[in-house]
Amino acid sequence: MRRLATFLFLAASALLPVRAQYDFGQLGGDGGKEGSSATLVSEVKSIAPGKPFTVALQLKHPEEWHSYYVNSGGVEKAPELKWTLPDGFTAGLIQWPTPEVKDGFFGKSFVFGGSPVFLVDITPPSTLKAGDHAKLELAAGWQICKEMCKDEKATLNLDLTVADAPVTDASKAEFFQKVRKTHPRASTAWSYISVNKGDTFEVRLTPGAGAAGDLDKAGLEFVPAVPFVQALSDGGSLKHEGSSWVLVLKRKTKDALENDIPVGRTISGILSAKTPLDTTTGSPAIVLTDVGMITKVGSMVVEYSSVVVMENGQPGATDSSGKSVATSQDLPFPKLLFVLGSMAVGGLILNLMPCVFPVIGLKIMGFVQQAGEDRRKVVVHGLAFTAGVLISFWVLSGVLFAARAAAFAKTGSAESVGWGYQLQDPRVVLGLLLLMFVLALNMFGVFEIGASATSIGGSLQAKQGTMGAFFSGVLATLVATPCSAPFLGVAIGTAIGLPAVQFFLCFTAMGIGLAFPYLLLSCVPSLIRFLPRPGAWMESFKQAMSFLLFATAGYLLWVYVGQISLENMLGPVFGLSSIALGAWIYGRWHLPHRTARTRMTAVVLALVFVLGGVWLSKPPAKSALVWEHWSDARVQELLKQGTPVYVDFTAQWCATCQVNKKRAYTPEVIKLMNSRGVVTLKADKTNPDPAIETKLRELNRSAIPVNVLYVPGKEPVITPELLSPGYLTDLIGKEVPAK
Structure with a gap:
């Protein structure tokens, strides 16, 4: 009987759009003649390379009609968004309002009446250039119901300009502020776990700092995002x-068509109340995302000593003591073994990646040199190398594990934390870049680092010591971070979502895979006889490896420039040139046959150039100036509004222009320009x-740089080619009236 009722409901719903098209009289009220309107709104009017921004889809439903939550509660369809984005853009998941x-x-339905707003975060690529345009297209489909249901759709577009920094649309600020105030948010004021008891689920909420007090009087409701759970008001x-x-x-066992509903591994949904549940945010609703479930057998619950359990990059369950509970997110042994x-095979293949191979090449040369030596010493060197790899992997994975928990505690999500996430920090990338570049210079023969000085990378002039082997393992791990190998993509993604014990086991396996060939050569010295004998070829091999390191440094430079923006690339290029010059001075004049004075002078000059190079390469300070794309129409528009305008006619190939940018726009100048509304x-x-x-x-100029200050009611002022902070301070202070 229920199947028949469902069929009739679906058939009548399907007829409604037909009736709307052909107007078959009054079937089920006036719904066919009414429709929703849809609007796509961006929080910013200009986007910036690599900087996420938020867009909102607002639906305005006819009176008494409604659309549906991601879990409608029945067979109705939730809104679906299909994006057509420029290359490199990505769209996040829908951020649902409280239904x-x-x-x-x-039974219970979870609906949106009136004008629901759905937020989506869009992330542009870091390769965009200021002045570009980005066109976003959204094909949205949704279903609205009254007595009957009908499907609706709309195709919406946004055309956004690209600037050096995001520019918020002031006219939309109040709208987004209001939406976020009413939307559910992740909360760190509550910790929670869930227990599967068969016919019911228990979600235990433990208050922390900022949590509301008495939930008995809060008018609590839980809206499940998963179909196998019923709402709190539905018998809970x-x-x-x-x-x-x-x-x-209560558990929901059958869908509208009387099909079995399988139980998932996590519970998700929205916990709402009439009063704020989190006093720090004032939010009346919080999002419970992927709450891991445990199956309680008697009174026994197995616990692991970890911080937070993850499911597909999302937070899982923690108890009130801060320990994670064993959930179905623990991989079964066969899957864990796979x-x-x-991870081990991927670590093994990492040895062939261009990032790692130069360091590995030197290690193989170390084995060549050790042929015929005491077996115990060879084994110790191999073990030291393996220890360097494993300890480095443990440190990196430990930092990753802690960062994952910190990200969840701060934002309620840890999606941004993954293997190699430390490379999101330009300072880390710069450190690796400089290390690879200096080692490449050393391997090419520009200068020599003695084994007793650093023992990193090895020296062809002396046998490596135990510490040298250890640091070779550390270095191999560091340079492996930007690389990936077959098998590692999915495996790392799975490992990052595991509890602590399995998490660290996986990354240990990856480290063992990386170190295995050298551990094998150390423990079975007879294999060394298959390696070529020492000879002059080793110097050529070392120099050949330097080009791979130069390539690795070039790759890291590309990553670094993507983080600091292309217009700041000149600093790192000049910085690397300065470091190379310092290395050359050291290698040319800091030699044993030189006088002590010459060697000391070489050291001082080398330090000056190296430190100067590091200073030139450092990440630039964030500028408070927002450079919009120039057009004459934009200048005239601003002047009509009474706004002063400063125009920089520039180019990346203009060296003087770049000097001006580094020298003239000091924090004091920027503060003055902002305060005067320029x-x-x-x-x-x-x-x-x-x-x-x-x-x-028109300005009687044929070459750049040209900088022009426009002030309403005054003649444009063309500045000198070379700018100084003092000149700009005097110019702005004199020509632009204070607000």
Whole structure:
């Protein structure tokens, strides 16, 4: 009988769009003549390379009509968003508003009436250039219901300009502020676990700092995002146990078509109340994302000493003591064995990656040199190398594990934390870049580092010591971080989502895979006889390896420039040149046959150039100036509004322009320009632009740099070619009136 009722409901729903098209009279009210409107709104009017921004889809439903939550409660369809984005752009998941719980045809329904707003975060690539345009297209589909249901759709577009920094749309600020205030948020004020008891689920909520007090009077409701759980108001209950509150939620076993609903591994949903649940945010609703479940057998629950359990990069369950509980997220042994094997094989293949191979090449040369030596010493060297690899892997994975927990504690999500996440920090990338570059210079023969000085990378002039082997393992691990190998992509993604014990086992397996060939050569010295004998070829091999290290340094430079923006690339390029010059001076004049004075002078000069190079290469300070894309129409528009405008006619190939940027725009100058309301525009002549050429001719200029200050009611002021902070301070202070 229920199947028949469902069929009739679906058939009638399907007829409604037909009736709307052909107007078959009054079937099920006036729904067919009404429709929703859809609007796509961006929080920013200009985006920046690599900087996420938020867009909102707002639906306005006809009176008494409603759309549905991701879990509708029945057979109705939730909104679906299909994005067509430029290359390199990615769209995040839908951020759902809190739905209303209503009695529907199949039980409780979770609906949005009025004007629901759905937020989505968009991340552009870091390769965008200021002045570009990005067109975003959204094909949205949703279903609205009253007495009957009908499907609706809309295709919406956004055309956004690209600037050096994001520019918030002030006219939309109040709208987004209001939306976020009413949307559910992740909360660190509560910790929670869930227990599968068969016909019910218990979600235990333990309050922390900022948690609301008495939930009995809060008018609590839980809206499940998963189909196998019923709402709190649908036969559930709330009880107080000790310092915790326990939601008892009924299980939903059959869908509308009487098919079995399987139980998932986690519970998700929205916990809402009439009063704020988190006093630090004032939010009346919090999101419970992927709450891991345990199956309670009697009174026994197995616990692991870890911080937080993850499911597909999302937080799992922690108890009130901060320990993670064993959940179904623990991999069964056969699957764990497969992941461990994949990590070990991936670590083994890392030896062939261009990032690692140069260091490995030197280690093999070390084995060649050790041929015929005491077997015990060879084994000790191999073990030291393996220890360097494993300890480095443990340190990196430990930092990763702690960062994952910290990210979840701070934002309620740890999606941004993954293997190699430390490379998101430009300081780390710069450190690796400089290390690879200096080692490449050393291997090429520009200078020599004695084994007694650092023991890193080895020296062809002396046998490596135990510490040298250890640090070779450390270095191999460091340079392996930017690389990936077959099997590692999926395996690392799985490992990052595991509890502590399995998490560290997986990364240990990866380290063992990386170190295995050298451990094998150490423990079975007879294999060394298959390696070529020492000879002059080793110097050529060492120099050949330097080119791979130069390539690795080039790759890291590319990553680094993507983080600091292309217009700041000149600093690292000059910095590396300065470091190379310092290394050359050291290698040329710090030699045993030189006088002590010459050697000391070489050391001092080398240090000056190396330290100067590091200073030139360091990440630039974040500029408070926002450079908009120049157009003459934009200048005239701003002047009509009474806004002063500063235009920089520049190009990346213009060396003087780059000097001005480094020298003239000090924090004091920027503060003065901002306080006087000066809008800065950049006319980029890196590529030919007829509009810029025309404007320069109007200004009686044929070469750049050209910087012009426009003040409403005054003649434009063209600055000298070389700028100084003092000149700009005097110019702005004199020409632009204070607000």
